[in-house]
Amino acid sequence: MDKALRLLHSLDHEIRLLEHSVALVEWDQETYMPSAAIDERSEQIALLQGTLHEKIVSDGVARCLSDLGAGQEQQEGDPSLAEADRAFVREVFRQHSRHVKLPKKLVEEMARQASLTQAVWAKARADSDYASFAAAFTKLLDLVLQKAECIGYTQSKYDALLDEYEPYLKTDRLRSVFSSLQRDLKRLLDDIAGSGTVVGAEFLQRTFDIERQREFSRSLLGDLGYGFKDSRLDESAHPFTATLGDLDIRLTTRYVEDNLCAGIFGTIHEGGQEDPEICMKDSDKVTVGGGALSPFSGDFATDNIFYRDLPRIRRWLVDEGKLFHQKVRNYLAQFDKDISVEQGDMRSGARVTVTAVSLTSTPEEERA
Numbered sequence: 023m024d025k026a027l028r029l030l031h032s033l034d035h036e037i038r039l040l041e042h043s044v045a046l047v048e049w050d051q052e053t054y055m056p057s058a059a060i061d062e063r064s065e066q067i068a069l070l071q072g073t074l075h076e077k078i079v080s081d082g083v084a085r086c087l088s089d090l091g092a093g094q095e096q097q098e099g100d101p102s103l104a105e106a107d108r109a110f111v112r113e114v115f116r117q118h119s120r121h122v123k124l125p126k127k128l129v130e131e132m133a134r135q136a137s138l139t140q141a142v143w144a145k146a147r148a149d150s151d152y153a154s155f156a157a158a159f160t161k162l163l164d165l166v167l168q169k170a171e172c173i174g175y176t177q178s179k180y181d182a183l184l185d186e187y188e189p190y191l192k193t194d195r196l197r198s199v200f201s202s203l204q205r206d207l208k209r210l211l212d213d214i215a216g217s218g219t220v221v222g223a224e225f226l227q228r229t230f231d232i233e234r235q236r237e238f239s240r241s242l243l244g245d246l247g248y249g250f251k252d253s254r255l256d257e258s259a260h261p262f263t264a265t266l267g268d269l270d271i272r273l274t275t276r277y278v279e280d281n282l283c284a285g286i287f288g289t290i291h292e293g294g295q296e297d298p299e300i301c302m303k304d305s306d307k308v309t310v311g312g313g314a315l316s317p318f319s320g321d322f323a324t325d326n327i328f329y330r331d332l333p334r335i336r337r338w339l340v341d342e343g344k345l346f347h348q349k350v351r352n353y354l355a356q357f358d359k360d361i362s363v364e365q366g367d368m369r370s371g372a373r374v375t376v377t378a379v380s381l382t383s384t385p386e387e388e389r390a
Contacts, residue, residue, distance in 0.1 A: 023100060026089035027107060033083050034114055040074040045264045049272050051137065052144075052258040064137035071133035078121045087115050094119075116189065123172050132165045144259040226282050235277045239289040243273070246293045247340030249333075261288035 044067065051063050077083075091100035092115045098108035099115075121129075139158040146155035166183065173182040178193035185191070240255060251269075258274040266272055275288035327335065354374055 023090055023103070026086045030083065030086035030090065030114060033086065037074065037077050040070065040077060042265065042267050044070045044074060046266050049264045049266060052140065052262070053256045053274060057141070060138065060141045064134045067137045068130040068134035072126050072130040075121055075124070075126050075129045078118055083114065083118055087111065087118060120173060120186070123174065124169065125172070128165065128168060128172065132169065135162045135165055147259060227280055229279050230282050232277050232279060235282070235285045239275055239285055242286065242289050243293050247337050248293065249337055255289065261292050263292045
């Protein structure tokens with residue numbers, strides 16, 4: 023099985039390179055591409071997506087999965103595989119299983135139409151003209167519905183689409199989560215509306231220089247732990263985050279002269295979506311769900327750190343903290359009544375709070 027596992031890793035690496043190549047041309051379309059280039063760009067994206075699809079459904083991937091014992095009833099492969107290897111096999115099997123149900127022609131047409139529709143939407147948004155966007159959007163929606171039918175579902179058509187971004191989550195569970203959020207948010211909104219307190223926000227609608235907003239957004243990302251050797255911030259019609267490589271994360275935001283919040287919240291939101299892979303050591307990347315983490319056990323302090331290393335240490339603490347909290351959220355979700363609806367009417371309401379706080383400072387900062 024070692025040979026099959028090594029070959030599957032090699033094939034998966036090629037798939038990842040193609041995924042990053044698709045992300046690169048899509049990112050360029052929304053940031054720097056001349057608008058006149060959209061027709062050929064949509065063809066480029068369709069070609070790349072078709073090539074990527076062929077690689078995912080290839081006989082080579084199928085043989086490796088079979089040799090490793092992966093199947094519908096045993097998606098993680100042979101039980102003798104290491105835990106990280108089983109997780110890797112499961113995710114490759116899941117991706118392969120979804121794609122083999124999709125015709126290459128549909129994959130290419132969806133990619134082409136999504137590219138064209140995005141360009142139409144960007145112009146329609148700038149012009150506040152939904153009518154000019156409706157036809158392209160309707161065509162894309164029809165293709166998405168065809169995709170759902172090809173993949174298949176048991177209850178809701180959305181299950182087939184939701185699984186691409188939230189693996190194994192079903193629409194009925196999602197409804198229960200949203201219902202809980204709706205209840206609590208409505209209570210909060212009612213409390214705010216009934217408080218009689220009015221907070222003035224006029225200062226946010228003043229004119230703010232775009233270049234100063236850019237500088238402030240970069241500063242915000244720095245405070246969030248970003249270094250700009252492996253990431254960058256650009257502008258697009260709608261903020262997004264894209265992974266163009268294992269050490270190449272692209273974020274975008276949107277600045278409006280008379281709406282300071284647009285740039286600030288766009289930057290913070292996208293900054294919170296940094297790909298965990300960029301924070302992992304190479305040896306940890308096959309571990310699905312956040313990599314290897316060391317649990318906190320009590321408080322400790324080291325008080326003779328070199329000044330020059332503080333920025334690096336701060337970045338590491340932020341990155342490892344993200345991974346730790348992600349792992350905690352994934353673990354606790356299985357015990358949350360709002361998500362684990364199959365537990366029925368069992369008594370619930372207990373609370374689990376997890377914190378992990380670190381403080382780094384120089385003597386001068388402590389005295390300030």
